[in-house]
């Protein structure tokens with residue numbers, strides 16, 4: 001177990017917003033790609049400090065890593081939770097990677113959104129971990145399709161937050177008659193879309209555990225609603241001496257824009 005933790009630490013030396021199980025899914029996916037190709041290319045949308053880039057950067061079989069990140073923003077996710085990525089630049093990420101003496105020669109970075117990129121280089125693995133709103137994630141996925149090889153894999157992080165975007169993508173893929181297989185990895189926030197020859201992959205053999213995607217989405221829907229209520233509902237209490245008022249509290253639904261006054265927690 002300690003050896004295993006040590007291995008994860010070596011492959012992911014930089015702080016990452018992924019859990020150990022998410023990391024394992026990423027490693028198992030890289031393994032799958034390594035087995036089928038003499039070399040491969042990795043594209044990541046949302047790199048933050050570079051925490052999820054390092055295994056591909058360290059891998060000799062990986063010939064190119066493209067990191068796309070629209071830097072320096074403060075954004076809300078689908079839970080109406082506020083995330084600040086201010087003062088985290090591509091340069092800071094590259095400095096972090098260099099600290100661990102990881103070669104960055106094959107690393108290309110783009111500060112912006114994938115939809116702005118003009119060329120259409122093709123990648124074997126695309127990891128979508130940008131801003132977790134349905135709109136953004138859907139946009140990331142449809143714009144990624146142009147960059148994927150025929151035989152390729154697209155991984156998503158934070159499935160419990162952006163599952164609706166994935167569902168919309170499935171509608172789109174079916175409409176476009178693009179064959180795919182959707183897999184949800186159990187006890188992890190990762191899910192994956194498999195294309196071409198990867199569709200026939202033996203998922204039970206190659207991955208730790210998988211679960212039913214639609215069942216997972218039904219549960220995630222309830223949890224997401226609770227997050228949204230907690231983040232947007234303000235309860236104002238009034239204390240009456242003789243409780244004249246039948247309802248001594250008032251509920252107020254904050255608009256997405258004003259919800260930041262979280263005095264609900266005070």
Ligand SMILES: C[S@@+](CC[C@H](N)C(=O)[O-])C[C@H]1O[C@@H](n2cnc3c(N)ncnc32)[C@H](O)[C@@H]1O
Nearest residue numbers: 016017046047048051052069070085129130131
């Ligand atoms: C959840 S973090 C990525 C975490 C990273 N993969 C890790 O393992 O630590 C999300 C990142 O998406 C970036 N981002 C925000 N909007 C974006 C966009 N439109 N396209 C790409 N990245 C975006 C943020 O700057 C932030 O670095």
